[in-house]
Amino acid sequence: MEEFDVVVVGAGPAGSITAKYAAMGGATVLMLEKRQEVGSPVRCGEGIARKWIDEVGIRLDKRWIAHEVKGAKLVSPDGTEFRIDEEHAGSEVGTIIERDIFDKALAEDAVKAGAELRLKSAVRSLTFEESGKVNGVKVESLEGTYEVKAGAVVGVDGFESQIGRWGGINTSIKPNDITSAIQYRMVDIEPDPDYAEFFLGTTWAPGGYVWIFPKSETSANVGVGILLSNVNEPGDARKYLNKFIENRPYLKKGKVIEIVSGGVPVSAPLDETVKDGLLLVGDAARQTNPLTRGGIANGCIAGKIAGETLSEAVKEGDFSSSFLMRYENGWRERLEEELYRDWMAKEKLIGLNDDTLNKMISVLSESDIDELSVYRILEEIRKRYPELVREIEDLL
Amino acid sequence: MIRIDVSKCMHCGACVGTCPVNAMFLNDAALEVYDNCIDCGLCVKVCPVAALTMIKK
Structure with missing residues (x-):
């Protein structure tokens, strides 16, 4: 049976970044994508910020x-x-991007770093050791049905993620999330x-x-x-x-x-994103920003941390959840505070009526606010309508 | 049980990620509903294009 250090399920941006950094660190990496084409059909608003691109090693490219x-x-x-x-x-x-081209460029980076990519390959289930550690996947593809063994499986399978739930991580979220x-x-x-x-x-x-x-x-x-x-x-x-x-x-x-x-x-961060032999990254890990609904930046930032953790895990020969916690601690340190704060802001925002929204935006339009952060916006609104902000002052 | 209108389904997976009991599976282009469906109807509501309906067993 084939064996890889790391099997990455899903070749979206977060999956490709995970695969790239794991492969760069010396891991043998297989990326499985259920679709016949990376990046298509597009499922995205395609608006991104630029500030995080350098952090994850993406080169700006006018093609996308x-x-x-x-x-x-x-x-x-x-x-x-x-x-x-x-x-x-x-x-x-x-920047408004062409996601289909963007995704292909990132997959190309991953493949150039040494990862193997297989298309039209849907993962139907996980396999486990007797101890309960995840040790591979069952795949349906053009080659038929087969199993692949892995030191660790990474679920980067988007909003509809099932890898986590199959592996015992509760990724279910409520209707208002x-x-x-x-x-x-x-x-x-x-x-x-x-x-x-x-x-x-x-x-x-x-x-x-x-x-x-x-x-x-x-x-x-x-x-x-x-x-x-x-x-x-x-x-x-x-x-x-x-x-x-x-x-x-x-x-x-x-x-x-x-x-x-x-x-x-648009939920608060999950309680756990790793198990023995298993990690979740991106929308699958509910790392999407709950206020802006942007998922690419956080998925790629977490993907880099996941890939680096996995390359260390290969060197140590340790894919236990206690080792993989390096990933979980890493992404929480980088992203969790903002995710939690923006989730609370979303929770407040959905309770506001149109009249209140009108007042808030009218205050902002007359202000000289120069930073679009939840903190600055609330501060500005408090000057004019303290009663609107009173119940969300804990955010300040 | 859930009926899928395959002519409307966009294969976007909004239903699969919403299902609280993991009773759905979407491969590249086909959506399946399993027997452990609890008829909660959340998939019917989340579908952006109304491709799912709940019918009596």
């Missing part, structure tokens, strides 16, 4: 940069706009080319937001995410998106050339 924006624009339910430029925005969104999302890639429109736009309010996106991310002067990703706990009828996400577009002549005249749908985790 679709469009650059100056900053972000928040639009209140009554239409008031609050703009903030990227250089001051904590750089949450600055799940976003139902749908997006149209629209052409023949004139989006604001300088801003990534976010529309708040119960009319457009209860418990979430509508986004317009320009991909060029004449095209954009237009999408909506609503909390599962706010869904009344099946298919609500699509109805909300259609209603938003219907109400805007500059979008209504556009044409849709791609439909993207999916679930987004």
